[in-house]
Amino acid sequence: MAYIQFLGAAGTVTGSKHLINTGDPSGKNGFQVLIDCGLFQGPKEWRERNWRDTPVPAKDIDAVILTHAHLDHCGWIPRLVKEGFRGAIYATPPTIDLCGLILPDSGHLQEEDARFYNKTRKSKHSPALPLYTFEEAESSLQYFKPVFVGQTVELHADVSFRFVRAAHILGSCMAEVSLHADGRARRLLFTGDIGRVQDHKVAPGKVVRSGPQEGELADIVIMESTYGNRLHPREDPLPQLAGLIRDTAKRGGSVVVPAFAIERTQKFVFILKHLIECGDIPRLPVFCDSPMAIKAVEIFLKHDEEYSDETREMIRKYGTPLAWPGFTFALTPEESKKINSAMMPSVIISSSGMVTGGRILHHLAQRLPDPRNLVLFIGFQAPATRGFIIKSRSDEVKIYGDYVPIRAQVAALEQFSDHADPPELLQWLRTFRNRPETTYLVHGEPDASDKLRDLMKKELEWNVQVAQYLEKVNVA
Numbered sequence: 001m002a003y004i005q006f007l008g009a010a011g012t013v014t015g016s017k018h019l020i021n022t023g024d025p026s027g028k029n030g031f032q033v034l035i036d037c038g039l040f041q042g043p044k045e046w047r048e049r050n051w052r053d054t055p056v057p058a059k060d061i062d063a064v065i066l067t068h069a070h071l072d073h074c075g076w077i078p079r080l081v082k083e084g085f086r087g088a089i090y091a092t093p094p095t096i097d098l099c100g101l102i103l104p105d106s107g108h109l110q111e112e113d114a115r116f117y118n119k120t121r122k123s124k125h126s127p128a129l130p131l132y133t134f135e136e137a138e139s140s141l142q143y144f145k146p147v148f149v150g151q152t153v154e155l156h157a158d159v160s161f162r163f164v165r166a167a168h169i170l171g172s173c174m175a176e177v178s179l180h181a182d183g184r185a186r187r188l189l190f191t192g193d194i195g196r197v198q199d200h201k202v203a204p205g206k207v208v209r210s211g212p213q214e215g216e217l218a219d220i221v222i223m224e225s226t227y228g229n230r231l232h233p234r235e236d237p238l239p240q241l242a243g244l245i246r247d248t249a250k251r252g253g254s255v256v257v258p259a260f261a262i263e264r265t266q267k268f269v270f271i272l273k274h275l276i277e278c279g280d281i282p283r284l285p286v287f288c289d290s291p292m293a294i295k296a297v298e299i300f301l302k303h304d305e306e307y308s309d310e311t312r313e314m315i316r317k318y319g320t321p322l323a324w325p326g327f328t329f330a331l332t333p334e335e336s337k338k339i340n341s342a343m344m345p346s347v348i349i350s351s352s353g354m355v356t357g358g359r360i361l362h363h364l365a366q367r368l369p370d371p372r373n374l375v376l377f378i379g380f381q382a383p384a385t386r387g388f389i390i391k392s393r394s395d396e397v398k399i400y401g402d403y404v405p406i407r408a409q410v411a412a413l414e415q416f417s418d419h420a421d422p423p424e425l426l427q428w429l430r431t432f433r434n435r436p437e438t439t440y441l442v443h444g445e446p447d448a449s450d451k452l453r454d455l456m457k458k459e460l461e462w463n464v465q466v467a468q469y470l471e472k473v474n475v476a
Ligand SMILES: [Zn+2]
Pocket: 068, 070, 073, 168, 193
């Protein structure tokens, strides 16, 4: 009896890991494939699971199929290798390039955290150890194998798969897995994260193709539900964005934008260029202050097969963003510090997106106390992060051990998400060529998954279940 076991992203939005075993439920004698191998993030209760071994020994897993390069989908790979995994990790070429950037960076952060805890003796474990190091992350990259979209890969006599587009971020895909189990052919679709619809007013600024692959056919679907209980605003945010930037420039202030280094920063840079060239905002200097974001732009430029038509047209017209006049990409700490002495007004985009660390801290420490400035959020802010505190318009926020007063204007635009919301998901699901036997919802907080399950049952009359952590479900 072949089965799937949910080893992560069940009951939460992080730690995506779904195991297919072609053998019996004892787990023995089967071919084992892991779809995604993500890091648990957020509440401690989940993060602690990063330290537990997989319920199946890592060395017994035969292959990994990776949908995309977000840490909650790929960030546990170096640990899996550290625990003895030696199979192949299949991913698209852009996903492999992005992993080459973010996995070593994640290892570096793990080492820094361990050093910090050892210094402040906050850890119960002495000494605190990193989950994996920079070197271990780099060494895990040797197991990656490129697979092109649409290419069929035979993993085993009974298991093959191919990638189809998910349109979530650069290189992101869904995995269609074909199984021969107990004399039956079965098709499983693992969606990974699902991108937005093709509508530039509703989902503006997509730098990569939008719209997930339509016309899918599957017996079993394992589907994300991040936005199961939320709706994206429907109005075009660009007029509001232009207004906010114009008003800030008029009062002599700067716009500070905390943004995730991958995808969101590139998206915002293209939107700014568009608004400048249309004459909707003044030609302000734009500083992109994140070494990772710059490297991500380079990777993005390498994969022009992924561009949206608008991006292709912008690059044809204006050339590479790294050489746009008025746009400065700061790499070294010295270049970053120079931005602080730059003349106002300007636009500064920096990471981390939730203000948990990185260069955004010194830009905010300097600019939050001045009411002429604007802090603009274009991404999700998890509770208890500095980004959340600023976005909730508290009086002050702690940065580098000091309380910084929040006097700058604070605004948030919610339209830039890279996840489809319920109406968009239904629109995509209605393109399926069949009604799958069962759909398991993963990658959502419990309320989001429950709401999406109820909506899909009502609107589509599909059989939908919310996956439980460590639950095994038969697929044959
Ligand atoms: Zn993602």
